[in-house]
Amino acid sequence: MKLRVFSNENILPLLAVITSPEIHTISMFMRLGSLYHVLHDLDSEVKINIGEGVKFAQDICNGMTYLHSMDTLINRFDLSPHHVFVSSLTCRTLCIHTCIHT
Numbered sequence: 001m002k003l004r005v006f007s008n009e010n011i012l013p014l015l016a017v018i019t020s021p022e023i024h025t026i027s028m029f030m031r032l033g034s035l036y037h038v039l040h041d042l043d044s045e046v047k048i049n050i051g052e053g054v055k056f057a058q059d060i061c062n063g064m065t066y067l068h069s070m071d072t073l074i075n076r077f078d079l080s081p082h083h084v085f086v087s088s089l090t091c092r093t094l095c096i097h098t099c100i101h102t
Contacts, residue, residue: 010063012085012093027095031088036081046086060084063093 016026032038035056038046048056064079085095 008063008066010059010066010093012095029087030085030093032086034082035084035086038086039081056084059093 012027012030014025014027018024018026032044032046038044038048060079083095085093
């Protein structure tokens with residue numbers, strides 16, 4: 001397995017990889033969980049207005065632009081709200097390793 005380093009504020013850093021018996025990845029704790037959870041959990045403490053929604057979209061686009069600017073593209077990348085993690089309304093990152101291994 002080859003590990004790539006992503007240096008971008010919109011990509012969640014990968015801290016460790018466990019390869020046996022299955023592949024598991026370890027990253028920073030994101031307090032609010034995935035964007036899917038923030039959008040669909042009625043008990044969520046976060047309510048997103050249109051301005052914050054635009055900022056979410058900009059951060060996701062910045063992360064995707066970074067990934068597409070790399071010399072070697074990632075073969076399989078499934079972008080969904082399950083792969084965007086949120087620690088606060090000002091911290092939104094793509095979790096690239098869950099996108100590849102799910």
